[in-house]
Amino acid sequence: MGKRHHDSTEQRPKKKSKSEKPAKAPKDNENGDERSTQKTSYSEAPALSKLPQSEIDTYMNEKIIKITDPLVDAPKFRPLLSFDYLPECDTALYSQLKAFPAPTPIQSTTWPLLFAGRDVIGIAETGSGKTLGFGLPCLKKLIDSKPSKKPCHPRAVIISPTRELAMQIYDQLIKYASSEKTTVTCIYGGVGKDEQRYALQKAAIVVATPGRLKDLQNDGSVNLSKVNYLVLDEADRMLDKGFEQDIKDIIQPMPVSRRQTVMFTATWPRSIQNLAATFMNDPVTVTIGGDPSADPRANTRIKQVVEVVDPRDKEGRLIQLLSRSQKGQSPEKVLVFCLYKKEAMRVENLIRNKGFKVAGIHGDLNQSDRFRNLDSFKKGTATVLVATDVAARGLDIPAVMLVINVTFPLTVEDYVHRIGRTGRAGAEGHAITMFTETDKGLSGGLINVLKAAKQEVPEALLKFGTTVKKKQHDSYGAFYKDIGTDKAATKITFDD
Numbered sequence: 325m326g327k328r329h330h331d332s333t334e335q336r337p338k339k340k341s342k343s344e345k346p347a348k349a350p351k352d353n354e355n356g357d358e359r360s361t362q363k364t365s366y367s368e369a370p371a372l373s374k375l376p377q378s379e380i381d382t383y384m385n386e387k388i389i390k391i392t393d394p395l396v397d398a399p400k401f402r403p404l405l406s407f408d409y410l411p412e413c414d415t416a417l418y419s420q421l422k423a424f425p426a427p428t429p430i431q432s433t434t435w436p437l438l439f440a441g442r443d444v445i446g447i448a449e450t451g452s453g454k455t456l457g458f459g460l461p462c463l464k465k466l467i468d469s470k471p472s473k474k475p476c477h478p479r480a481v482i483i484s485p486t487r488e489l490a491m492q493i494y495d496q497l498i499k500y501a502s503s504e505k506t507t508v509t510c511i512y513g514g515v516g517k518d519e520q521r522y523a524l525q526k527a528a529i530v531v532a533t534p535g536r537l538k539d540l541q542n543d544g545s546v547n548l549s550k551v552n553y554l555v556l557d558e559a560d561r562m563l564d565k566g567f568e569q570d571i572k573d574i575i576q577p578m579p580v581s582r583r584q585t586v587m588f589t590a591t592w593p594r595s596i597q598n599l600a601a602t603f604m605n606d607p608v609t610v611t612i613g614g615d616p617s618a619d620p621r622a623n624t625r626i627k628q629v630v631e632v633v634d635p636r637d638k639e640g641r642l643i644q645l646l647s648r649s650q651k652g653q654s655p656e657k658v659l660v661f662c663l664y665k666k667e668a669m670r671v672e673n674l675i676r677n678k679g680f681k682v683a684g685i686h687g688d689l690n691q692s693d694r695f696r697n698l699d700s701f702k703k704g705t706a707t708v709l710v711a712t713d714v715a716a717r718g719l720d721i722p723a724v725m726l727v728i729n730v731t732f733p734l735t736v737e738d739y740v741h742r743i744g745r746t747g748r749a750g751a752e753g754h755a756i757t758m759f760t761e762t763d764k765g766l767s768g769g770l771i772n773v774l775k776a777a778k779q780e781v782p783e784a785l786l787k788f789g790t791t792v793k794k795k796q797h798d799s800y801g802a803f804y805k806d807i808g809t810d811k812a813a814t815k816i817t818f819d820d
């Protein structure tokens with residue numbers, strides 16, 4: 325797979341001119357583009373430089389931070405241990421940060437690199453502030469550069485695998501984007517195009533799902549040739565087979581020499597690492613919490629319980645768990661994951677018939693229902709949300725106390741993302757997973773995730789075997805592929 329991906333390297337021109345080659349030691353502004361200027365634009369705050377090295381070392385060790393830079397042996401920049409060490413910025417960009425005590429480790433370590441214009445792969449647990457990790461440098465870069473005078477020529481593109489996640493990223497960014505240079509718009513499928521076309525005329529930053537962005541690019545509503553900051557959020561998913569070609573098509577007009585490419589995720593399977601490298605220019609890899617090429621890592625503040633069950637007992641057990649969590653004046657927010665759309669509908673009806681306040685989200689709903697149902701769960705009008713893997717990644721829903729997996733996902737990576745909807749931003753969380761004999765091919769991977777997070781491994785799960793299959797499933801990751809039927813997982817649709 326790696327070789328094939330290497331061969332199919334995207335946007336690099338057939339004949340590389342000198343300035344277009346990925347430079348080992350980038351020269352200052354040699355081809356007059358934004359990227360070169362940005363490379364040298366970060367200088368460390370004097371107060372940060374004065375800190376004793378021991379303080380930096382302690383931080384790096386405690387947070388288990390690993391930085392791999394192909395251009396230098398030792399990390400070049402100190403992590404921003406406090407917001408006070410952020411580089412100067414002449415707008416109110418940083419004012420919203422007051423809500424937080426300090427940068428999270430993924431923010432503190434990737435920000436200097438991103439301010440300096442480097443390509444970065446950032447890998448950190450679910451709920452650890454990755455959105456602001458790539459978002460703040462994006463905004464700063466635009467504030468520091470000349471605005472684009474041409475209409476429909478955005479400067480930054482952030483690509484996300486689902487519409488809800490795109491919207492969430494947009495919502496976060498607009499809180500910080502007070503400058504005219506940082507107008508943001510959100511582009512996704514399932515809704516009309518006209519408003520999106522209009523917004524694209526002035527947008528400096530486009531947050532988008534791939535399908536709709538490609539559509540609007542193809543019909544000339546947006547021209548991406550001026551984009552110099554590209555983010556693939558949930559990068560392993562964006563580089564998965566289902567999206568790979570769309571991404572290649574979208575970024576075709578943005579030469580790798582001119583754009584800064586940023587990939588963030590909580591899981592970084594080996595299978596896509598070579599492919600990722602072909603999209604980037606000497607990327608620095610920053611990992612928080614352990615080796616990225618090992619098994620996927622769950623957030624360690626989530627208590628994970630795996631129950632090996634007979635498939636026929638699942639629904640009874642689900643209702644039992646919900647009865648416990650939904651009793652009293654303030655029922656807990658519970659996210660229930662199913663694998664199939666039909667299964668999700670059935671389970672939602674079952675829960676509703678038992679009298680619980682439930683909403684659903686899956687690919688068969690129209691977009692306004694998807695947004696409305698998610699919103700009612702966020703607000704607590706519905707305290708149970710039944711979802712397919714369309715809600716597995718990225719969604720930051722306040723106070724989800726419990727995740728219940730009624731059917732195990734197609735990959736262990738998806739499992740890590742699903743349970744990551746709880747225990748966010750330093751909170752504790754709880755996940756209960758029903759595992760059946762049908763899922764036994766994934767027992768080895770799951771056992772490793774449990775062990776790495778120091779969770780109990782039930783005997784019944786161990787009996788299914790500890791071998792980790794190299795390739796877990798053909799359709800790696802079900803989350804953007806909303807699966808149609810429980811019999812044959814063949815009808816696959818994509819968020820656009």
Ligand SMILES: Nc1ncnc2c1ncn2[C@@H]1O[C@H](COP(=O)(O)OP(=O)(O)OP(=O)(O)O)[C@@H](O)[C@H]1O
Nearest residue numbers: 424426427428450451452453454455590718720749
């Ligand atoms: N420095 C910070 N300190 C505390 N909380 C923060 C900080 N930065 C961001 N947050 C909050 O942490 C929560 C999780 O952030 P975010 O959604 O960016 O996580 P993530 O790492 O992208 O998660 P996922 O892997 O699930 O996509 C958000 O509510 C966000 O506002």
